[in-house]
Amino acid sequence: MSNGEPSRRSDGIQAAATRQRRSEILDAAVGAFTAFGYNGTSLRDVATRAGMSHTGLLHHYADKIALLEAVLDDRLAGATASFALDSRDGETFIRALVQVAHHDVSDPTTIALFTKLAAESTTPSHPAHAYFTRWYATIRDRLEEAFTDLDHRGLYLGTIPPHLAALQTAAVRDGLNLQWLLAPTEINLVDAIRTHFLAYVELDL
Secondary structure, eight states, X not given: OOOSHHHHHHHHHHHHHHHHHHHHHHHHHHHHHHHHTTTTXXXXXXXXXXXXXXXXXXXXXXXXXXXXXHHIIIIIGGGGTTSOOOTTSHHHXXXXXXXXXXXXXXXXXXXXXXXXXXXXXXXXXSTTHHHHHHHHHXXXXXXXXHHHHHHHTTOBOOSSOHHHHHHHHHHHHXXXXXXXXXXXXXXXXXXXXXXXXXXXXXXXX
């Protein structure tokens, strides 16, 4: 009688192949969404980029919304996962955001994707509208928490309340992202972000 080892080995190989195929699909989707936006991309476009049939893609992702959700969860939410983003410690949080900028410069794909989808999502009917609404609300809240912590520690230099500094910081980051994408050789994104923070906090960044 079989002890089940061949079956488990086969299942493991199949699972690994499925993960690899989904990763390839996500790579293709990122390329298409970045180039043409969500609205300008079809599942057939993504399937072609991934080197597979439309039917094969549907085996992994039932529709374009499901594919978009996977891209947002895997590529955008995961972009900052390796950084210490605890806004209760304002110093750690601000330093981590500068490190995120370093990461973005080294891998511009994510920042280009974010900029494209965020602009599209201002339309309420866009499937990523709720995602980006939550994203910006969260980043404003966490920036406010970080600035407030630094204020309590005597390290906040801003002349405006932390909640307004948070709003301005989120807006500045988005504006710098767009300008950097348009002129990456003319704009030092990391230095610009670091300098912005130094106008608000007394830290060695």
